[in-house]
Amino acid sequence: MIWWIALLVAALLSFGIKLTGHLIPETWLAHPAVRRTADLLTVCLLAALVAKQTLTSGTGVAVDARVPAVAVAALLLWRKAPFIVVVAVAAGVAAGLRALGWG
Amino acid sequence: MQREQSSRGRADRVSRSSDIAGDPPADNTPDNATGNTPGNTPGDTPGNTPGNTPGDTPGDETEARSAALKQGMSIGLATGAYGISFGALAVAGGLSIWQTVALSALMFTGASQFAFASIFAVGGSPLAAVTTSTMLGLRHISYGALLAPTLRPMHPFTRAVAAQLTIDESTAVALAQPTRESRKVGFWSGGVSVYILWNAFTLAGALAGSRIGDPNAWGLDAAAAAAFLGLLWSHLKTPHARWTAALAGVLTLALTPLLPAGLPLLIAAAIAVAIGEWSRK
DSSP, X not given: OHHHHHHHHHHHXXXXXXXXXHHSOHXXXXXXXXXXXXXXXXXXXXXHHHHHHHHEETTEEOOSXXXXXXXXXXXXXXXTOOHHHHHHHHHHHHHHHHHTTOO | OHXXXXXXXXXXXXXXXXXXXXXXXXXXXXXXXXTTSGGGSTTSOOOOOTXXXXXXXXXXXXXXXXXXXXXXXXXXXXXXXXXXXXXXXXXXXTOOHHHHHXXXXXXXXXXXXXXXXXXXXXXXXXXXXXXXXXXXXXXHHHHHHHHHHHHOXXXXXXXXXXXXXXXXXXXXXXXXSSSHHHHHHHHHHHHHHXXXXXXXXXXXXXXXXXXXXXXXXXXXXXXXHHHHHHHHHTTOOSHHHHHHHHHHHHHHHHHTTTSOTTHHHHHHHHHHHHHHHXXXX
């Protein structure tokens, strides 16, 4: 029972955090400098997500099959491959390497 | 600068969408003609051709929306499938099927859900589970603000739904699109498709339990990394954007062993933005 309560409280907090961002007053966001910073924040959050998803495992840095998979993805993006192809090939590279027993 | 990035972003997307559809683009603008030459990589300095602004013809707008829809749905598939690992791991850790399903439906943010379930599994306290999952979710505050120019104004009910669907994937797909309308399409298609598939696969994983095996054997973790890279790509037009992005990535890795889960990403991004802004002065 206590875990059900914890679950619902955590879910409510999670929703509250997401909603807070949507309730930030428009006037705070209208200034050009804020817009410019928001653009930069987008870039930095995405880059941080890429680094986290490619190179971390739990609370440590880990190099495994994801690294060559993402390298191939970068090559495909540079060659203007469609998004879905990039994602599918990355999964295939990682799955293939793991099937061979690495990473 | 926003305008330049946007127009270039659209050029990429238009050529990509025609690749997906397998037929030539409807109009043959210079963007499309040069879309596949290596010289037109995002590494170039931003182009600023007049008349190359986003959405100046209905055809371009349709192309941009259709590209946003495809990106939203493909990231939905890649991320949603990962729900199977959450379902299996949560049940293996001792949560009931209902609790597992409730976490995906109500909390709906992968990292926080995994943290909650794993703290339960190792016999941690409910307070620790709530605190950790909440800290992991803090980054979402900035997402609602970043999405404001795209989604507002919203009816309170729509806003509540949008808030629930505000996750890494829906935000990233939205912000990678060139026009306001295509950003909207990107947000809703990414958010809805991830929500449906994430919950369906969570249930499948919870029912199948340990029979699933390791989802990483299918490379789904690498697929998610590649998807984020694909969404980042269209933002890397200027040297300033590239080195700030690199800094954010390096800082994330450096902070990962030092800080509790959830904080490295947020703090790395904040520091990189601060240094990036300071360097412009």
